[in-house]
Amino acid sequence: MLDYILFSVKNLSHHKVRSFLTLLGVIIGIMAVVSMISIGSGMKAALKEQLEQLGSDKIFIIPRLAYGTAATTLTDEDADAIERVAGVAFVSPLYSVAGDVGFRNERRIVKIYGIDPEKAEATFGGGASGYRLLKGRWLQRGDRYKVVVGYGVASDVFSRDVNVGNTLKIHGVGFEVVGVFKKTGDREKDYTIYTNLDTIRDIFGAGNKVTLIIARIDKGADIDDVRLRIENELEKRKGSKENFFVMTQKEIIERVGEAYRVVQVVFGGLAAVSLIVGAIGIANTMIMNVTERTREIGILKATGASNAQVMKIFLTDAAFLGLAGGCIGVAMGYLISLAINTAAARYLGEGVLTTAVTPELVLFALIFSLVIGVVAGLYPAYRALRLNPVEALRA
Amino acid sequence: MVIRLENVVKIYRLGKVEVPALRGVNLEIPKGEYASIMGPSGSGKSTLMNLIGALDRPTSGKVYIDGVDIAKLNDERLAMLRRKKIGFVFQQFNLINKLTALENVALPMWFAGVSRAARMRRAKELLELVGLGERLHHKPAELSGGERQRVAIARALANDPEIILADEPTGNLDTASGMVVIELLEKLNKLGKTLVVVTHDPDFGKRARMRVKLRDGIVREIERDENA
Numbered sequence: 192m193l194d195y196i197l198f199s200v201k202n203l204s205h206h207k208v209r210s211f212l213t214l215l216g217v218i219i220g221i222m223a224v225v226s227m228i229s230i231g232s233g234m235k236a237a238l239k240e241q242l243e244q245l246g247s248d249k250i251f252i253i254p255r256l257a258y259g260t261a262a263t264t265l266t267d268e269d270a271d272a273i274e275r276v277a278g279v280a281f282v283s284p285l286y287s288v289a290g291d292v293g294f295r296n297e298r299r300i301v302k303i304y305g306i307d308p309e310k311a312e313a314t315f316g317g318g319a320s321g322y323r324l325l326k327g328r329w330l331q332r333g334d335r336y337k338v339v340v341g342y343g344v345a346s347d348v349f350s351r352d353v354n355v356g357n358t359l360k361i362h363g364v365g366f367e368v369v370g371v372f373k374k375t376g377d378r379e380k381d382y383t384i385y386t387n388l389d390t391i392r393d394i395f396g397a398g399n400k401v402t403l404i405i406a407r408i409d410k411g412a413d414i415d416d417v418r419l420r421i422e423n424e425l426e427k428r429k430g431s432k433e434n435f436f437v438m439t440q441k442e443i444i445e446r447v448g449e450a451y452r453v454v455q456v457v458f459g460g461l462a463a464v465s466l467i468v469g470a471i472g473i474a475n476t477m478i479m480n481v482t483e484r485t486r487e488i489g490i491l492k493a494t495g496a497s498n499a500q501v502m503k504i505f506l507t508d509a510a511f512l513g514l515a516g517g518c519i520g521v522a523m524g525y526l527i528s529l530a531i532n533t534a535a536a537r538y539l540g541e542g543v544l545t546t547a548v549t550p551e552l553v554l555f556a557l558i559f560s561l562v563i564g565v566v567a568g569l570y571p572a573y574r575a576l577r578l579n580p581v582e583a584l585r586a
Numbered sequence: 587m588v589i590r591l592e593n594v595v596k597i598y599r600l601g602k603v604e605v606p607a608l609r610g611v612n613l614e615i616p617k618g619e620y621a622s623i624m625g626p627s628g629s630g631k632s633t634l635m636n637l638i639g640a641l642d643r644p645t646s647g648k649v650y651i652d653g654v655d656i657a658k659l660n661d662e663r664l665a666m667l668r669r670k671k672i673g674f675v676f677q678q679f680n681l682i683n684k685l686t687a688l689e690n691v692a693l694p695m696w697f698a699g700v701s702r703a704a705r706m707r708r709a710k711e712l713l714e715l716v717g718l719g720e721r722l723h724h725k726p727a728e729l730s731g732g733e734r735q736r737v738a739i740a741r742a743l744a745n746d747p748e749i750i751l752a753d754e755p756t757g758n759l760d761t762a763s764g765m766v767v768i769e770l771l772e773k774l775n776k777l778g779k780t781l782v783v784v785t786h787d788p789d790f791g792k793r794a795r796m797r798v799k800l801r802d803g804i805v806r807e808i809e810r811d812e813n814a
């Protein structure tokens with residue numbers, strides 16, 4: 192086998208430019224597959240991890256945002272009403288927003304969570320969801336214009352470290368940093384600024400609106416029963432079920448999975464098309480290759496190569512073309528994935544979207560490109576082996 | 587008899603036109619013989635060589651190589667026969683340009699399943715035998731015509747075949763390098779190989795112990811020195 196590979200390397204390096212052009216289709220296809228799947232699995236992994244950390248005894252009440260209306264219809268009163276539902280132990284309302292945050296003379300878009308510190312502690316059971324203070328203190332009820340920052344915000348977002356006692360400007364309004372969290376390892380948490388619900392709503396003119404309500408159920412309560420009761424209560428208050436979702440952790444993970452599958456099918460289709468184009472490119476080059484090398488095939492046969500050996504030589508060439516395209520495609524897909532990460536961090540805020548190129552994905556892409564090469568090479572290789580040696584030598 | 591042809595007919599079909607290249611050839615060449623085949627251009631010499639070399643099958647008649655009728659062999663067995671029993675030397679050298687002299691010579695051994703180390707060793711020995719020990723890593727384009735033909739001869743010897751077939755091996759060479767090539771082939775015959783050479787040059791043709799004259803696809807005359 193090694194001999195076939197070495198022979199192929201000689202053949203392909205003989206026609207570098209053409210080999211590369213042939214590969215474009217495969218390169219683009221594999222590149223698309225790798226970058227798309229990396230985005231998809233990054234989104235899925237991040238969400239799943241967050242939800243799992245929140246715990247399975249939580250129910251999420253999420254506003255359903257109609258197109259064109261960025262506004263949530265959920266309010267503090269809804270949160271209070273939910274807290275009174277039988278089986279609900281605690282409720283934590285949250286107002287989250289990606290805000291323009293200034294530090295010294297730099298400005299960045301950073302995610303900000305407005306919370307009620309006491310309710311959050313009750314709902315999440317203190318440090319239960321992975322937060323530990325590195326410096327300073329946690330927020331207190333009644334704090335105004337105070338923030339606690341995630342480790343990433345403190346150490347990575349701005350060129351200089353943010354420290355306790357510093358001032359961050361959120362939409363131009365100064366906030367005192369009173370605490371810094373230890374690193375949690377979860378980008379979502381590490382790259383977020385935490386402040387009091389009312390303060391942040393004042394700045395964004397959000398009144399008593401909330402963007403998420405998380406309810407923790409009583410120990411031993413049936414989560415599906417509680418979910419239903421919350422839904423009924425909200426329906427009563429809002430008049431319909433149109434404008435909100437009530438979901439358990441399990442349901443959210445399932446929904447995300449579904450959305451993710453749709454994304455996968457769409458991009459998978461696009462990638463498949465470019466891969467087919469790539470395969471046709473390889474087949475075409477290989478047919479040209481066979482025509483051009485007719486004389487060489489004659490020589491190979493005259494010196495004792497069997498049909499199977501000739502076939503193997505040409506299949507190896509094709510497999511090599513495919514694999515080479517796959518390698519370049521994976522490398523480019525990886526670069527795109529990195530670029531998306533950087534761009535997302537810069538423009539959407541840190542931790543919103545993290546792509547992941549896993550070793551499994553790389554392996555899959557490489558094997559796939561190899562298979563494409565072999566399949567594309569089958570017909571040309573068959574043509575090569577069928578050549579009559581005498582005719583071939585006359586070419 | 588290592589080579590025996592009985593009533594061999596070969597007709598090429600060019601669309602609807604039939605070109606008879608051989609029209610009933612009978613020929614026996616014993617093991618270890620040195621035979622030359624002469625005849626005007628188009629008389630069927632190459633066609634005959636291709637059949638003896640198991641590169642093609644006859645339209646009718648029998649071609650026995652070492653007692654086996656090649657018409658009865660499938661492609662696989664035919665390739666095996668070429669690989670083991672026959673070394674072919676062509677007028678146009680037919681070396682692979684992207685491979686070095688060493689790699690070209692090693693090629694038939696690759697197909698025969700010889701290990702990489704062993705075939706590189708033997709290829710080097712063979713190139714030394716043909717006087718190209720200093721040219722191992724040159725590509726054909728970097729060699730003179732005479733040198734290329736010597737590489738081709740080394741390649742023909744790779745799997746130690748019984749029969750060496752040379753179809754106008756000096757046709758593209760000047761007289762001096764042609765002489766070197768002929769003498770090299772004759773040396774192989776002295777070492778025991780059956781040698782069949784097609785040539786245009788009567789001076790070269792006369793050197794063979796057995797001389798076959800071909801015309802219009804028919805053997806017209808066979809001369810033989812009986813002293814050997």
Ligand SMILES: Nc1ncnc2c1ncn2[C@@H]1O[C@H](COP(=O)(O)OP(=O)(O)O)[C@@H](O)[C@H]1O
Nearest residue numbers: 598600605607626627628629630631632633634
């Ligand atoms: N592959 C082929 N297809 C058609 N005609 C051929 C082919 N090979 C040889 N011929 C014809 O067969 C005849 C004998 O050719 P060849 O054996 O090459 O003669 P020589 O080698 O003596 O010059 C010629 O008329 C030639 O044109």
Ligand SMILES: [Mg+2]
Nearest residue numbers: 631632633753
């Ligand atoms: Mg000829």
